[in-house]
Amino acid sequence: MVNDSSIDRVVGELRRLADSGAVGEKLPSTRTLQQRLGVGPVTVQRALGRLVAEGRLVTRPGAGTFVSARRTVQASDTDWQQVALGPSPVQTSGLDVLFQLMGSPGFQLGAGYLDPGLRADTRLAAAASRAARRPDAWASSPTAGIPELRSWFGRQIGAEPENVLITPGSQGALSATFRAILPAGHPVLFATPTYPGALAVARSAGHIPIPVPGDRDGIRPELLRDAFARTSARLLVIQPTYANPDGSVLAAQRRGEVLDICRRAGAFIVEDDFARWLGFAAVTPPPPLWQDDDHGQVITILSLTKVLAPSLRVGAVIARGPVMSRIAAMRIVDDSFVARPVQHTAIELVSGPAWSAQVRAVGGALRERAAALGAALARELPECSFAPPRGGVNLFLRLPRGIDDLAVATSAGRLGVAVAPGRFFTIGEQEAGHLRLSYAGIRTEDIPTAVSLLAEALHAVAERAPGFAN
């Protein structure tokens, strides 16, 4: 009987034989190996085949099987690559550091993802299990996504299904969108502070990010007007609702003005509406900017990842007109389509009763956590300032002047609190350092301890800071 475990065993035996043999040494015949290892000819052949595929053995037809030249690769072997590679087109802009933060032990004020207790794991498992068993589950998907899911995303903001393109979360959506609209070398305006993932996409595509600072009411229209006057930008990137990192909300009276300024500049607006379902309990988030747009200026990006779970990677780009065709084409080039089982898992979850239960549970927990975080910061770190969040998962803590954000984040990490240095969320020089604190991944009861440790870390840095008296 040929089974995988017997093949595995024989592979192990043959590998030992090869390791102990000299290069070019001939292996015993298949018949000898059968007898010695107590297995049939098929098992021996399969095992030999696997080691030949690995390059550990070579077969010379009619002559037998031999130990192949061992490849001991020197570390210096790849030095030529540095010359060949030249300057890197890739700029992670801190996104890689944020992902590393997520994996750090201790208290999690660094990650923007929900903690396991808030994730929709059980419901997702049930939905995924059914999705994987559908008759068409493993066939290819229409490249724009399955119709049910396109309709659902469209309904959320009042768009038609044909204006919706399904993507693997919002990162893939940002990547395809920026690169579809602009070739390398063009400027892109960013409402700042902003999300490092969007900066990483723009920089890695060869775009030049230009900051347009905002306040608690979102981007400042007069600065936006100046930015268009000084650049030939054709794209503005903005998070009007509960922006990452500072939680700002574009004020009602600024919405029309922003649309108008962009329309006069002939520019698109990428609306990264990542927090659509991260409103606090009993608060309805403002509608997306999409709904105020009569000219096809706004390209809205939605994602289910934040409110459900990091590994439910489903999002959408919503746009009208020729720009939609172009983004759809880029998505095909980027990775063809989102796997059907993933899309069916998403549609099953969002169209059932579990969806509103999840949104409510998350909204309740976020409200509670934001309040606890605000109270703890006011108590422990009165020298720092912040705008209390009205929704979403982030707060942008302004550090006292002269205190380095990276130093505090590193010091906090050593004490077991993950926080993100503010520099990743900004473009160019800043008056003061910041930390982004996210309360998506930390339980309310852990917040006071985490903030105490953060205060300890900050005070330790302050003591060492030249010219800074606490």
Place this chain on the structure above:
Amino acid sequence: MVNDSSIDRVVGELRRLADSGAVGEKLPSTRTLQQRLGVGPVTVQRALGRLVAEGRLVTRPGAGTFVSARRTVQASDTDWQQVALGPSPVQTSGLDVLFQLMGSPGFQLGAGYLDPGLRADTRLAAAASRAARRPDAWASSPTAGIPELRSWFGRQIGAEPENVLITPGSQGALSATFRAILPAGHPVLFATPTYPGALAVARSAGHIPIPVPGDRDGIRPELLRDAFARTSARLLVIQPTYANPDGSVLAAQRRGEVLDICRRAGAFIVEDDFARWLGFAAVTPPPPLWQDDDHGQVITILSLTKVLAPSLRVGAVIARGPVMSRIAAMRIVDDSFVARPVQHTAIELVSGPAWSAQVRAVGGALRERAAALGAALARELPECSFAPPRGGVNLFLRLPRGIDDLAVATSAGRLGVAVAPGRFFTIGEQEAGHLRLSYAGIRTEDIPTAVSLLAEALHAVAERAPGFAN
């Protein structure tokens, strides 16, 4: 009791009310709506909230709810976009057409994906169901992939786990790799004919594809040498094993020569090893070029999608040295990571007995189909020539001179046979037209009929072709 169906019903009623009302008309009070619709206050509030989110209604605090201005978007509204967008950086190079072919009814000689009968659907469903229920299933994944899956891919070709990066299929792998290595404006050498998905990635990244023609034994070394001499290319893209579209295999004696030419040019080789598990029954495919490489020149791309199912989107990039760090960084920027349940589904399937059973079943069917296709073509289309495939899923049929590939493909499509025009697989001008015929998605018993119809289509085109006597 508030449930989703009653909310849906009330949403429907309110939508009708809004549709029949004038813009700015006030809706009845919540209490009146409750009585009229026979539901509780929560249901009415939720339904109103949904229509407010859609933009169908507006709420003015203290005043009530009103029908909002209807947005009737004119088709001409988005004409400005064409000016703003300018020339497109996106070039699908026929990849979009190939995806459309997959969805066409009738006989499938166009798609490179397995037909439902050969797909591993049942096994995948079981694996996915278990993967979705793992305790960590919905958490984020390490950005490079889960360790078990990296090890598995590495073992297949004799690479260490740290040299393996998990990607969403090979398209995402090609995209991240090309863009990580070269900024826009650089030439890339392609062994031709080649895969349109790779061309689409290069062109959409602003690279300039240069053809290096091959024959039945793969790329021609003397032309490769000339191409490096005439360009500053630092990248060669090649499919050494069962190339798509022509099924060619890089001959043993050319492997060292190709590596050597590229090494002298300081160039990387992207080895798109898409057909690693598409060898015919009882035939061991040649080892990947990776195994002959002592200098970290070769970047090998593997994919499980072809041998398992289109919607199992899992692949890997395997590389050594600094180039690996750079590709990994680009993957983070592109879409962060591959969802955990997808990776766990893959590892469960490939590490169990189902894997070798699937590879055997596919290898048996492909051998049979390739033989049937070859026989039918020899019988029905003696005026066309082709190299009989030795593995993989494709055959490149050379048309008689003067016969247009697109015309034949269109004509065949009308008769119910999907085939891919050869022009998508080439770069620049060609001496003769070709069709790519794939036998992955057609049952053996359907092949004779499909080829008869194809012959009919070709003869119809030939009769209309000027100067062509059949």
